[in-house]
Amino acid sequence: MHAESLMNSSPYDLLVIGGGINGAGIARDAAGRGLSVLLAEADDLAAATSQWSTKLIHGGLRYLEYYEFRLVAESLAEREVLLANAPHLVEPLAFVLPHEPHLRPAWMIRIGLFLYDHIGRRKTLPGSFGVGLADSRWAAGLSPRFRKGFVYADARVDDARLVVVNALDAQAHGAQVRVRTRVTGARRDEGLWQVTLRSADGATTEVAARAIVNATGPWVKEVLDSLRPEQRNEGQVRHVKGSHIVVPRVHDEAHAYILQNADNRIVFVIPYQERYSLIGTTDVPVSAFDHPHIDEDEISYLLKLANAYLARPLTRSDVVWTYSGVRPLYDDGATDPSAITRDYVLKLEALPGAPGPGRAPLLSLFGGKITTYRKLAEHALAELAPFFPGMKPAWTMHAALPGGDLPGGDRNAWFAELCRRYPGLPAPLLRALAQRHGTRALRVLGDARTVADLGQDFGAQLTAHEIDYLIAEEWAVSAADVLWRRTKCGLPMSEAQQAEVADYMARRT
Numbered sequence: 001m002h003a004e005s006l007m008n009s010s011p012y013d014l015l016v017i018g019g020g021i022n023g024a025g026i027a028r029d030a031a032g033r034g035l036s037v038l039l040a041e042a043d044d045l046a047a048a049t050s051q052w053s054t055k056l057i058h059g060g061l062r063y064l065e066y067y068e069f070r071l072v073a074e075s076l077a078e079r080e081v082l083l084a085n086a087p088h089l090v091e092p093l094a095f096v097l098p099h100e101p102h103l104r105p106a107w108m109i110r111i112g113l114f115l116y117d118h119i120g121r122r123k124t125l126p127g128s129f130g131v132g133l134a135d136s137r138w139a140a141g142l143s144p145r146f147r148k149g150f151v152y153a154d155a156r157v158d159d160a161r162l163v164v165v166n167a168l169d170a171q172a173h174g175a176q177v178r179v180r181t182r183v184t185g186a187r188r189d190e191g192l193w194q195v196t197l198r199s200a201d202g203a204t205t206e207v208a209a210r211a212i213v214n215a216t217g218p219w220v221k222e223v224l225d226s227l228r229p230e231q232r233n234e235g236q237v238r239h240v241k242g243s244h245i246v247v248p249r250v251h252d253e254a255h256a257y258i259l260q261n262a263d264n265r266i267v268f269v270i271p272y273q274e275r276y277s278l279i280g281t282t283d284v285p286v287s288a289f290d291h292p293h294i295d296e297d298e299i300s301y302l303l304k305l306a307n308a309y310l311a312r313p314l315t316r317s318d319v320v321w322t323y324s325g326v327r328p329l330y331d332d333g334a335t336d337p338s339a340i341t342r343d344y345v346l347k348l349e350a351l352p353g354a355p356g357p358g359r360a361p362l363l364s365l366f367g368g369k370i371t372t373y374r375k376l377a378e379h380a381l382a383e384l385a386p387f388f389p390g391m392k393p394a395w396t397m398h399a400a401l402p403g404g405d406l407p408g409g410d411r412n413a414w415f416a417e418l419c420r421r422y423p424g425l426p427a428p429l430l431r432a433l434a435q436r437h438g439t440r441a442l443r444v445l446g447d448a449r450t451v452a453d454l455g456q457d458f459g460a461q462l463t464a465h466e467i468d469y470l471i472a473e474e475w476a477v478s479a480a481d482v483l484w485r486r487t488k489c490g491l492p493m494s495e496a497q498q499a500e501v502a503d504y505m506a507r508r509t
């Protein structure tokens, strides 16, 4: 798309600043309700917090201890919605909580799990149950000292790809999606926002919009202050870093562990990308949040906690990858970073007068989770509805996301179908494509019949054909976009393999 195409002769209804999960989700919802939408992302889609999560679509068992019943109920219900709408990217995951009586008594855990089973709409996910862990598959990889545990269900997600499919659907409903496009300034002028955008080559463009949504995650306050400098106020967002380590898989079963620590925190150990386990997270308040990195203290903390539970101790040299993200939490005044609310808050302001056209509303989002992005988008659109009298009603609850229209919602059946349609292609490649693209794998594969038809093979189930698709259809520009966000192929690849991808991208873009 060229810069000129941004020069809409008429204003956009809505400018969404920020292409993380919340911005992409709002752009999708708004476009589907008939608004003309521009989504501007300064970097790549999911370049920030939305690729650095623990990758769970979950109610958040531990939030019950902080009485976050609204958030937990909404999140629990969203699990089923996302499992139905994006079954290629979201899948059920069983969690085992090994019992540590001195940390939380069994009755307390049972009450928590009873609430977890019942306060959200649960249709397909099974209820919780207690298990004996002696000689049980539920104790795979655990120290034999654990005799008792609890099993409950949540789900996991490919977080960065969930952002991409929301942007794809926004585009399918008419939104313009601009990556590498930073909003550098905006002012209200005669009831409209006049907004300056700067693209990667430094070129600037002015666009007009009737409303703005500030969905910039950790930058929400910074952007808010820059949009209306006369009203600066303190606080509102707390930045809490969370880090993960990735190690060789600690057991062969499909379930995850939720481990309790004496500091009242919990840490997850989650099967990740077939060969690995993902362990996280930490809670470290930070003031600088542009390029978060894990500290050695955090690595030690995670290893020590995991080793208190695992049969085979992990060492520093087992850590093959790490990542850190910064939670943009709404400042509710809590002193303990783990206790700050994970719920979201929407702040709306507009020109004085009754809400309606010409009031140039600005809606800023504080906090939130990946799990709740769709509901957050509905709430955001409800806030904006008075300014757009003709806006259509909510629609995303039963709408499949791109690639998510798997026959019967069954990812294994879809994989089998791909194997039937492409008998000349290797099964691991087809499985990887089915997981990444769902039914859109057909677009990636086209009429390919053999591996040779897919062009250069970069290893880790990534081919030139798929990269071309990601560039053409999914806004991929850099090697990192492909290796770490549109796919996670970077993880098993050697540096030389990654360099080959970078070379190929440089030649193609």
Ligand SMILES: Cc1cc2nc3c(=O)[nH]c(=O)nc-3n(C[C@H](O)[C@H](O)[C@H](O)COP(=O)(O)OP(=O)(O)OC[C@H]3O[C@@H](n4cnc5c(N)ncnc54)[C@H](O)[C@@H]3O)c2cc1C
Pocket (backbone or CB within 6 Å): 017, 018, 019, 020, 021, 022, 023, 040, 041, 042, 043, 044, 045, 046, 047, 048, 049, 050, 051, 052, 053, 054, 055, 056, 057, 058, 181, 182, 183, 184, 215, 216, 217, 218, 219, 223, 240, 241, 242, 243, 281, 324, 325, 326, 327, 328, 367, 368, 369, 370, 371, 372
């Ligand atoms: C360690 C960790 C673990 C987590 N685990 C989970 C989990 O398991 N499950 C869950 O549900 N949630 C989880 N979360 C929470 C979840 O990841 C976040 O709430 C969510 O990703 C925030 O998304 P966002 O779109 O608001 O922000 P972001 O993803 O940060 O997106 C904001 C975007 O705005 C862009 N931007 C900033 N300024 C500008 C500008 N001027 N112009 C244009 N673009 C701009 C940025 O480049 C960025 O891409 C976790 C968070 C962390 C940090």
